[in-house]
Each structure stands twice: as C-alpha cells, then as structure tokens.
Amino acid sequence: MNYASYIFLIPLLPLAGFALLGLFGKKYFNESSGIIATVLILVSTLLSLYTAYNYFIAEGIINGAYPSITAFHTSWLSFSKNLSIDIGILIDPISVMMLIVVTFISLMVHIFSLGYMKGEKRFATYYAFLSLFTFSMLGLIISSNLFQIYIFWELVGVSSFLLIGFYFDKPSAVAASKKAFIVTRFADLGFLIGILLLGYYGESFEFSTLIRQLTDVQSSQSIAITTGTFAGISILTWGLILIFIGGAGKSALFPLHIWLPDAMEGPTPVSALIHAATMVVAGVFLVARLFPIFSLSEIALSVITVVGLSSTFIAAVIACTQTDIKRVLAYSTMSQIGFMMFALGMTGTENTLGYTASLFHLFTHAFFKSLLFLCAGTIIHFIHSNEISAMGGLKKYIPLTHLTFLIACLAIAGIPPFAGFFSKEEILLAAYNSNKLVFGIALLTSGITAFYMFRLYFSIFYNKQMEIQNPHSEGSFSIKFPLVVLAICSIVVGFIPFGNFVAADNKILESHLDFRFSFAPVVIGGLSILLAMYFYKNENDKPNKVASFWGKIYQAAFRKFYVDELYIFITKKIIFNFIGRPAAWIDKNIVDGLVNETARTIEKFSYMIKGIQSGKVQHYLLYFFGGIISLLIVFVYLWK
Amino acid sequence: MNLLIILLIPLLTAMALLFANSLKQIRFIALMGSVAQLIFSFVLFYFYRTEKNNGNTALFSFEQNYTWYAPLNINFHIGVDGISIAMILLTSFVVLAGVLVSWKEERLSKDFFFLLLFLSLGTYGFFISLDLFTLFFFLELAVIPKFLLIGIWGSGKKEYSAMKLALMLMAGSALVFVGLLGIYFNTNINGLHSFDLIQIANTQLPLAVQKLFFPFAFIGFGIFTALFPFHTWVPDGHSSAPTAASMFLAGISMKLGGYGCLRVATYLMPDAAQSYSTIIIVLAIIAIIYGAFATMMQTDLKYINAYSSISHCGFVLLGIGILTKTAINGAVLQMVSHGLMTALFFAVIGMIYDRTHSRQLSQLSGLLKVMPFISTAFVIAGLCSLGLPGFSGFVAEMTVFVGAWEKPDLFYRMVTIIACASIVVTAVYILRATGTAIMGPINNNDHLKLSDAAWYERLAAIVLITAIIAIGISPFWLTDLIGQSTDSIVNKLLNK
C-alpha cells in the first residue's frame, strides 16, 4: 500500500489552515474562518480513518506482526556521518491509533468551537492556533526520529502557550500561559539532553535504527551505552530517565504537573483538545514509542511506575477538594495519565499487557475526557462561572449536557459497559499481575476517581436548586453534535478489541476480560458513587463536616499540597534573588565597573601629567635639556 | 562575477545621497541602494552555487588581487567562500530592514543614511577580504560610523555610550592589529612577509608564534562579538543607538567579530586554537549562562535584547571553541540566525518606542490589543530567540549542541548541558517581556490611541521574518553553502 501518496496531507492540511487563517483570516474572512479550518480538519480525519482502515484491515498483519512503515523520509539537517535530523513519517500501530484520536477529537473541538467561540473578535486567530496545534500534534505522532519528535514537541508546547494565553488581556491567563511554557520547557531540557545521550551512543536519531542497535546486546552501541556509567548508573538509564522527564513535563506528572490546572485559563474547547485528550498524553506516547529501549532498563521503568502512581494518587486526592469545575477535571486528567504511565512502567518483557492497557486507556480517555470538558464548556457558558458553588440543579435546564456528562462520568468511573471500564480493568489486571502494592493503590485511586467525578456530577445537576431567570438555550447544533458523538464513542469504543491492534511487539495480544477479577473494581466504583450521592445529592453540610474533620489534610489537599508555593519559592526567591540579581549586579558594578574604572584611571592619570604642560618655555627647555643629558648618559655610559 | 560590485553599490549609493535634495529623494536612493544590495547578494549566491555545481572545488571563488602597496606586500585581495556569502546575505537583509525602519528619520537624514550605507560598505569589504591588511582596513571603516550614529542620533546617555563603544571596539582593533602584525612578521613566502590569507593558510606558523598571537587576534575580535568579560559595550551601545544602528550593531557588527575569530584566529592559527580551546569554551559558557541570568533582571526592552545578544553570541564563541565541524557550522548558523533575529527584535522595539516613548517594561502593557502586527513580530522574534523549531534559532542552537556533544569527554558534556540549560532561562526572560509588554490588560490609556505599523515598518519586519522562517524550515541550503568552507577550517585544525 502506498501511504506516501496521501499521508503527508494529514498534517499539512491543518498547517495550510494555520498559514491561511494566520496571515489573512482576521482581515478577510473572520466569520468563515471556523468553517474553513473545520473542513480542512475533516479531510484530515477522513484520511486518517482511511489510513487506519488500510493499515489495520486491508493490509493487516504481515509475517505475524503489524509492519513499521516509513512512508516518507528526507534529510533535513545533517550534522555528521551518522547523526542527522531527518523528517519522516512512520506508520505503525500506535501512530495510526494516535492519528485517529488526534484528528477525531480535534474535529469535534473544531465543530464545538463554531458555536462556543461565536462572536469572538479574534475568531480567525483562534482557529489558526487550533490548526497550528493540530498540525504540530500530528507531526509529533508520525515522527520517525527523536529529533523530529522534539521539534514538534516544542511546537505543541508553543501552540499550547498561545491558546492558554488566548484571552491575553486577563493577567491570570498570561501567567498561566507563561507557567505552562516554562515548566514544560524546563522538562524539555531533560528531553533534549536525553536525546543527545541516546543519539550519541545509539549513533542515530532514527527510531528504527536506534531501537535495532540498542536492543541488540551484541552491537557495539548497546555495549557502549550499557557499560558506560555516570554516578553509578548506566548511561542508558540516564538517557531514558531524562527523556522521561520531558514526557513527564508534557504529561503533567508529579512534580511537574503544576502548569496543568492553571492551563485551564484557556478557552474550554482548547482544554478539551490539548489539556485532556491529546497533548498531555504525548508523554505516554513518547514512552510507548521508545518502549523497546525503555524495557532494557529496570530502573527507568521503576521510575516511571513510581512517578505515574504517585501522580495518580495525589491528583485524585486533590481533585476531591477543588471547587473549580475545570480544575477538578484537570486533576482528573493528571490522575488518568498517571494510570497510563504506571501501566507502561509495569510492562515487563514477558507480560506486555500493561503496554496495550496503557494505550487503550489513552484511547478511551481521549473520548470521555474531552466530552467532560466540552460539557463543562456548555455548563460554564450557561452559568458564566467556573465555581461549583454557583451551580446546582441544572438537570432541567441543560438535559443533553446532563446526559452526556453522566455517560462520561460513568466511563471515567469504570462502570461497565462504558469505555473506561475496559481500559481500566486491563490496567488493574496488569498491575495485579506484576505488583500487589501498586494494584492496591490503583484500586483505591479508581474508587476516589469515581467519588470526585460524581461529586462534580451531583453538585452540578442536583444539590441546591438554582432558579435561573430567562435561561438561554443549551446551545446550537454545533455545540450539541460533538457532545452526542463523543458520548456515543464513550460507550462503544470500549468494545474495540484493542489488543488485536496495539501491542508491545506489534503482534496480536490475546486479552480477555475476567469478570471475576472485574468484580472488586466495579463494586468499589459503585460504592464510591453512592458515597458521593450521599454527600452531594442534596444540599447539606455533610461535606463541610467531613472537610473540617480531616482538617489539616483537607487544607493541604485543597492547597494542592503546596507544590505551587514551593515552585514560587524556588523561582522567585532563589533563582531571581540568588542568581539573577547577583548576575545583573556583577555585570553592572564589577565587569562594567572595571571598564569605567579603567577609563577613570586613565583620565586621572592624564590630569596628573597634564601639569607637565605648564606653558612655561623654560620648563620645556628643562625637560629638553634633561632629556639630552639622560640620553647622553644612557648612550655613553650604560649602552654596552 | 565581479566582486567589486558589492563594494561599489553602497559606495555609489552613498555618493548619490550627497547630491540628493529632498527627503523623498534621500529615502528613495537609500532604499534602491539597499534593494540593489539584496538582489546582488542573491545573484552572488546563485553564481556561487552554479560554480560549485560545475565542479569548482577552489576554496575561494571570484578572487581578485590588486597590488596596494608593494614594498610591504600589501594587496587588495578579495574573494568569497560559503561563509562570507552567508554573511553577505545576512548583511544585505539587515541593511534593507534598517533603511526601512529609519524611514521617518528626518534629522540630518542625508548624513544618517550616508553613514548607514558607509557602514555596510565596511562590512561587505570585511567579509570579502582575503588580505589581512584589507580586512583590517574595512574593519576600521565599519567602526567609525557607529560612533557617529550613536553620538548624533542616539538617545539617553548617548555620548557616554558612543565613547565607550568606540573605545572598546578600537581597543579590540588594536589587539587585532597586533595579532595581524604578529602573523605578518612570522611569515616568509618567497622571501617576503605576507598578509595574504590564502598564502598564510598554506604555510605553518611556528607553534610559539601562534600561541603568542592567537590571544591578541581572538580577544580583539572577541570584543566585537561580546566575549566575556569584554562585553559591556553591548548593553550601553545598543540601548543608546537609534533603531537602525542597533540593528546594524547587533545584527552585523557583532558578526564581524565572530567571522574574524573564525577566519583569522582559528583558521590561521589552528594549533593555538586547539590549546586555548578550553579557555574559550569556559568564557563562552560564562557569557551564555551569565548573560541569560543578567537579562532576566533587566527592565528596559533594549537592555533585555542587548544582554540576550551576549548570551546568544556566546553560542557563536562556544561553537568556535569546540572546534568540531558540526560546532563550527553551528557557530556560523548562529551568527546568521542571531543577526536576523536580533535585528528584528531591535526593529520592533524601535517601533514600540516610537509610539509609546518608553522602553520600560513597567510602563508597557497589553500592546497586542492596539498594535497587533508589531506585537506579533515581537512574539516571533522572541520565539526565535528562545529556540523554537521552525525558526532559525533552533537550527543554530541544536547544531552547536550536537557539535559540542560530539566530543566524548565529561567536560564537554557538562558544557553542553549548561548551554542547554540556558534555553530555559531564555524562555523565562522572553516570556517575562512578552507577558508584560505584549499581553495583559492595557494600563496606560494613552496607549489606546496608538497606531499599528506603517507600510515601511511592516516591510522591514516581513523581510526579516521571511529570512528567519526560511532558515528555520529549510536549513539545508545554508548548511550546504557553508559546509565546504567549514570543512576546510576543520581540516586545517586536524592536519597537524
């Protein structure tokens, strides 16, 4: 199958949209820019689906595994014989899967925004940025080489920055966009150094070459990278951990998660696309992409597990205490990404269920989480507030949103037969098979997940009955349509036999659900929902009592465990005061001071000697005569 | 292809300016002159490519050699290789943009444009010289106009800055001259001392001579390119200079130093370059990281860009100090990239200053709302500065990083990591400036009445942005162009 004939169009169409709308949109077709961008992304989506059909169904498995195809490849910037940055398109199960996710969610968000962002003055700019993001994200997932992934990694970072700061006259949005960019940039530093390490020792940036050379224990590259050590840990592990830091930054894992809740300052559809479904899972994608190499290092995998698990748990606890609807969802995103991450971390060489489970969860999560955000968008649109306390009893005003929100909540809580159930079960099963402690924490967290999601659900749609005068409608067709589509997806995508398509070795992974195993998670999920119902179904002060009962712990969780404060302390207090200020001071006073001092010294010296030019002829004569005498002495007596 | 044309264009334009009567004519002549430069540099580029494709492997093309002063064996010897063409292209872009942003310069405008063109004359001459004396001659020619441009059309403490800049650069030239004479008196080609770059490159200077005179030449040129700790002319000079002069200073003049370090110091004295490499790297790293942190604390937009120039020029010196092919390629790329990017930055800052009459971060806010074009250009310059892919800065920085990483030694690893860390700091100060001045609500109601860029300002920004994006998207044409020339430098370094 010749993918090269059309696959490059998938990312390039949004890029064309960006160029067109960015350059001319605002002036010439502000109103219709949404339609243009949506049509372009629609074509991309269809092409992605076509690709997926060709790849998984029409072509299918060749020689027992799905092939990795390089559809396009060209040298972009070559450094030396081995190392060059190439631009290529790599087609394999995970990139095709991601193509569908990204284009599809992006399409839904484009459609949703048609109604949601209507009347916005910078409508064309908004769509230009959305297109830029879609292009970058698509470029990222089809990258065939590490440096290319880094390039698009930075580009998604900047599109995220631009979109978070879309309402640029809001100081909080500006601060959030800066924070997101700088924190991820800091993490990308690790990524970059990791790339340099792996690229140098693996003698290539190309995924296929790199994986081939490093997984072959006989190869010189593999020997060099595993025997070389720094501070007692092998170079391989260092490289992988550094790359993982990059992934953790983008995927908002503890402790680099602080930008994600603030990123909710962006328009809500953007949060649905970037900060729930696509960009934040880039870290998971990166680890999955390099998984054959990651599986070589036990330490790196343990780091991934620990970081993933702690993010999952911490985020879930914080989510229970937040009162901003979008922040709850943000922490829930972080928690779910933690799930995906530790599932990858627990994937062993024999038991590869975790890998499939992780990507399966990524897949299902994209649908129900973006649905949750879009619902949040309509709710916020309706209420004009993000605070839970301003909501209540909305069920009768926005029935469609209520229904779709409920479906999404059930999906994320892992209630069968919704999508989240299947993927979460697989993760839990993988955890159960490899480590019982991890399994325990994961199970607990999935209970907490159900609790806080239904806390949100009951607080918004039940609880106190708000009386709203002249409620405006729920929204136009373009708002409702994506909700319905995504809700349907949240129900059905779980039934996809994911193991047939995506597995660590590109073969088919036979996985069947064991309903006896599913019993415990489902019961815990159900109980948590009942608990949430007990607290939040009707207006009462039980939640406050519980909150005051937990006291300090509640406060700590409410204040997000003071991680933000810690960061501010480090950046503002330590870096600014102890590095930046002294550097500026030294430059102004010592380095520049030396220059000025030199000038001043020369000036002083010339003042000193200018007395010699007394203007008295006899003085000059004296110097002249003295000069002659001394020259005489020198030449006659001293010059030997 | 007659290389003298590139000297004649600015010279004739400058002469023609003297006969112009009205402001309109002055502008027209200056604009035509700079457009002609741009066209010619592309023609030169094209002919050079054709020549290479036809299998001409000579290192320098379009050579011309005239005797200037026979008794001392001084010749007017010119010729170009890939690196000089890259620099000529950069210069012509910056000159055109500089002339455009100075469109509204009405005070002594004839003299102003005359000096700008004179400066470009010196710069072109410097980049095409193959004779050390000619090279020095043009280097001096490029220094004098800066003094006048800052001293007459500058702002703030302009006399101080002009003096400081001229004195420090003159000190640099003096050191360079010592280095050049050191080379001259230690060559012996057919019984004569020689200033000829190609001839010197084909001989081998004694190691002791190299070790003695390398520091003179390197530090001398280093002052031009903000070598730590001789960089303090940069912030003062740039901030006092008028917009176009800032663009020329940061965009072109600082590149004279980098080019000189590469072409004269490293190329002619390779053994000394090897032995001083560690010191150069350490100084460059200090400039990179320290410049970045110092930038973080600045409150004046021009100071921010000036300090960030110190940091970015550190990458040039780092690339030269590392002495691998990739790193030197990176250094040249960084010169071109930084030249364009910083010229754009200064142009935009100038536009903001013209309207708001302030460059203080505390007095600027929310400009995106009133001047979307200027603000977008500012953001693009900022993103290029922090090394975003798609812009030239990324290509250059990554090339330097990979080049530095190629050396298998813990020292170089640490250096690379520190250099990489600077891009995070860069992000901090760029976003700080952008977040305050460009984004946010408008605090000053007077700013609500301000206008966006005029056509000449738009054109200037677009010219530079086009070049930045062109390099960012297709860096290969630039690396192909400079590849052979850097090869020759590296081969000289390796062949003991």
Added chain:
Amino acid sequence: MNEVPLTHILVLSTALFFIGMFGLFTRRNMITILMSVELILNSVNINFVAFNKYLFPEKLDGVFFVLFIIAIAAAEAALAIAIIINLYRNHQSIDVDDATEMKF
C-alpha cells in the same frame, strides 16, 4: 711658541655654554633669552674653530660650519625679534610667562 692648550679653549666654551643655558632657564625677558641663545651658539662656534685648528689643521670644515651658524643665528635673531615684537603688540609685555595661549 707657547701655544694655548686646547683644554683652555674648551673650558671657555663650556663656561660660555652654561652661562647661556643659565640665562635661558632663569630669564623671563625674551630679549635676554635670545641673547642667551646667542651665547650658546657662540660657545659652539668656539668649539668648532678650536677643534678645527687643533685636530685637522689642514682642513677648513669647522670654519665653514661656524660661518653657517653665524648666518643662521642672524636669521634666527631676526625671526625671534619679529615674534617678540608681535607678542609685545598682543600682550604689552615681553615676559615669556605671559604667553600662555598654547597651554592645554
């Protein structure tokens, strides 16, 4: 014949030279300074003649030199007096310390 030894003449010329020098350093009056210069020149003249007579009696180079010096001294005196007159016209004084225009 009892000749005067060369040393006597040299002592005379040295004395003359330093007297001139002393006048040059201490006098403020320009006419006196000019006279001191003449004294110095004449001390040199004496030296020339003496060396010519005692060392190379067959030659006349020293005498010729003296003639040159006398001629130049005359020209110089004319020039100097012209300067002095001009200064006097401007400053109403011929004191060297009053002419300070060229001082920094």
